[in-house]
Amino acid sequence: MSEILFGQSYYLKFDPKLWQAMQPYPPLGTLYAASVARQDGYSVALFDAMLAGSEDEWAAALAEHQPRYAIIYEDSFNYLSKMCLLAMREAAFKMIKMAKTQDCTVILCGSDATDHAEAYLQAGADFVLLGEGEETMIELLAVLDGRSATSLSQILGLAYKSGGQVCQNARRPVLTGIDELPLPAWDLVDVEKYRRIWLERHGYYSMNMVTTRGCPYHCNWCAKPIWGQRYNARSPRSVAAEMRWLQETYQPNHIWFADDIMGLKPGWWAAFADEVAAHDVQLPFKCLSRADLIVRQAENVAALKRAGCDIIWLGAESGSQRILDAMEKGTTVAQIRQAAAQLQAAGIKVGFFLQFGYPGETRADIEKTLQLVRDCLPNDIGISVSYPLPGTRFHGRVAAQLGSQQNWVDSADLAMMYQGPFPTEFYRQLHTVVHKEFRARRGWRALQQVATKPGQWRLAHLRELAAIGYRWGTLPLARWRLNRLAGSEHTQTVLPHMPFVESARPTPQPEGE
Numbered sequence: 001m002s003e004i005l006f007g008q009s010y011y012l013k014f015d016p017k018l019w020q021a022m023q024p025y026p027p028l029g030t031l032y033a034a035s036v037a038r039q040d041g042y043s044v045a046l047f048d049a050m051l052a053g054s055e056d057e058w059a060a061a062l063a064e065h066q067p068r069y070a071i072i073y074e075d076s077f078n079y080l081s082k083m084c085l086l087a088m089r090e091a092a093f094k095m096i097k098m099a100k101t102q103d104c105t106v107i108l109c110g111s112d113a114t115d116h117a118e119a120y121l122q123a124g125a126d127f128v129l130l131g132e133g134e135e136t137m138i139e140l141l142a143v144l145d146g147r148s149a150t151s152l153s154q155i156l157g158l159a160y161k162s163g164g165q166v167c168q169n170a171r172r173p174v175l176t177g178i179d180e181l182p183l184p185a186w187d188l189v190d191v192e193k194y195r196r197i198w199l200e201r202h203g204y205y206s207m208n209m210v211t212t213r214g215c216p217y218h219c220n221w222c223a224k225p226i227w228g229q230r231y232n233a234r235s236p237r238s239v240a241a242e243m244r245w246l247q248e249t250y251q252p253n254h255i256w257f258a259d260d261i262m263g264l265k266p267g268w269w270a271a272f273a274d275e276v277a278a279h280d281v282q283l284p285f286k287c288l289s290r291a292d293l294i295v296r297q298a299e300n301v302a303a304l305k306r307a308g309c310d311i312i313w314l315g316a317e318s319g320s321q322r323i324l325d326a327m328e329k330g331t332t333v334a335q336i337r338q339a340a341a342q343l344q345a346a347g348i349k350v351g352f353f354l355q356f357g358y359p360g361e362t363r364a365d366i367e368k369t370l371q372l373v374r375d376c377l378p379n380d381i382g383i384s385v386s387y388p389l390p391g392t393r394f395h396g397r398v399a400a401q402l403g404s405q406q407n408w409v410d411s412a413d414l415a416m417m418y419q420g421p422f423p424t425e426f427y428r429q430l431h432t433v434v435h436k437e438f439r440a441r442r443g444w445r446a447l448q449q450v451a452t453k454p455g456q457w458r459l460a461h462l463r464e465l466a467a468i469g470y471r472w473g474t475l476p477l478a479r480w481r482l483n484r485l486a487g488s489e490h491t492q493t494v495l496p497h498m499p500f501v502e503s504a505r506p507t508p509q510p511e512g513e
Helices: 017-019 027-039 057-067 079-083 086-101 111-115 117-122 134-144 191-202 236-250 268-278 293-297 299-307 319-326 333-345 363-376 392-400 425-453 459-486 486-493
Strands: 004-007 044-046 069-073 105-109 128-131 160-164 165-168 206-209 212-214 230-232 254-255 285-289 309-317 349-356 378-385
Touching: 004 057, 027 044, 027 069, 027 134, 027 254, 057 086, 057 160, 069 134, 079 111, 086 105, 086 117, 105 111, 105 134, 111 117, 111 128, 117 128, 117 160, 117 165, 128 134, 206 293, 236 268, 268 299, 268 459, 285 293, 293 299, 293 309, 293 333, 299 309, 299 319, 309 333, 309 378, 309 392, 333 349, 333 363, 349 363, 349 425, 363 425, 392 486, 425 459
Parallel strands: 004 044, 004 069, 069 105, 105 128, 206 254, 254 285, 285 309, 309 349, 349 378
Antiparallel strands: 128 160, 160 165, 212 230
């Protein structure tokens, strides 16, 4: 038996696209909350929905642990939790009802619960922790246990029902000294199950960490329900020490830093590279950053390489400066090109996040984005369409256009939930077109590296050659379908049929051009 059963409602099984990709990570935010509760003296257990088959396993965990408190604490470091896929919201509501049948006090925490506290309370939750939850959770538990006489109305960051009315208290200031938090409760995770999946599917084992909380930038489509505009970073020494601990304890082959923005503070990357060397850490990693941070701090690229960065994902979003400015992104297309060139020259792989469908985007803007991808040829891409999240200026602009569907069902949905420049079917087909061309170009680049070395050819290379032929051969039809979906009023800016040749590598431009 445990006093608290922690869980989360992100079931990888309910997201077919990511279930097929099978790169699972445990719910890091949930592990932090469990560690904080245990530090306060509670006995805790974890239900990890990530690899669970259904909510029935949550019911089994409730029966096994018979907790007094069921805390569904979403992983706020998982961007899909911020988006709130409908399948996961429905799972959370079902989990609430299951916990109530076991006479648990049910507490919710997460982006969607913060945005829609009343809906979760109406679904049966007793309390919702608004925003960052650790301190509010501990204060609430002390009241519920009778160890504190504080009234519910005085607990910052809490939503609850009183007399049939929903009460939402003022938000709690975010934590600043995040170095002082205990390490995530990794001992509650079935690490060997994760390791087995990673090794079988990818040949290596990756674990997740975070070095920061929040993001200070003002992209007008990005929601910040947990940390607002605040940004707090751990010290390079504490991060390197945790990496060393993970390396010794669980022997991962790779680290995924799930921060929104890693290494924002000037000098952080250089100091981190020094600490990684001092702690004798040998773990390649992937992380997220911004193009302007790469080009404005010249020492960052060398420091990233020294620290062990394998791939860095940049929020490129668009190859059209007009769209970047409309998004209030704060970066330039020239910076994206320059950052990609500098990173790749240093032997660091680059991923581009691309976003289509922002209000006012034309076919000409789309073509600029595709040309950016052709010219920079990143190592990987991720494609989405603009997604209205509550609390954003973008959401405010399109709120009157939103219909009954205001969330995707799963991450492959790509539904336009407002009156975008083109219909949903267009963007789904655009996703196909972009990936066909990109995968063909990437595959051809890889084969070129072994083309002059016949002794290195393997069966996998022949399969890749066949895949390239298929992608390139089916691309004209895919483009024709895309143009048809665009409608006659857009035919004057039809995407051209690009000859299959490598684009010249762009010359890095001076900052600001």
